[in-house]
Amino acid sequence: MDIERWRRISGVFDQIIDRPETERDALLARHCDGEPELRAEVEALLARIVALRERGVTVVMVEHNMDLVMKIADRIIVMDYGQYLFEGVPAEVQGHPGVIAAYLGAEVQ
Secondary structure (H helix, E strand, O other): OOHHHHHHHHHHHHHHHOOOOOOOOEEEEOOOOOOHHHHHHHHHHHHHHHHHHHOOOEEEEOOOOHHHHHHHOOOEEEEEOOEEEEEEOHHHHHHOHHHHHHHHOOOOO
C-alpha cells in the first residue's frame, strides 16, 4: 500500500470529522500492518478514528493488527477463514480459547 492511498483514506476521515454533530456515519476502515514506513500515517488515522468515536460515530474496522484493535474497540467480532468465531469485548476475545487457537496456533483444551 502506498502513501498516496493513505492520504486519500485520511482525507475521508477529515471530511467525516468536519460534518455536523447530527450526522452519524458508519465507516469501514482497513489499516496497514507490517509496513513501518506508514507508521505515522496509521497513527494519524487512529487518532481520527478515536475522534469520530468520541463524537458518537459508528466505526466498523476490518483489521488484522490486534494491538490496534484492542486499543480502540468496544466490541469485536472475530472471523476465522470467513466464518464467525466469537464476539465480545476485548478482554473476552483475548481469553477465548478458540480465538487463541485460530490466531496463535495454540491447542484448544
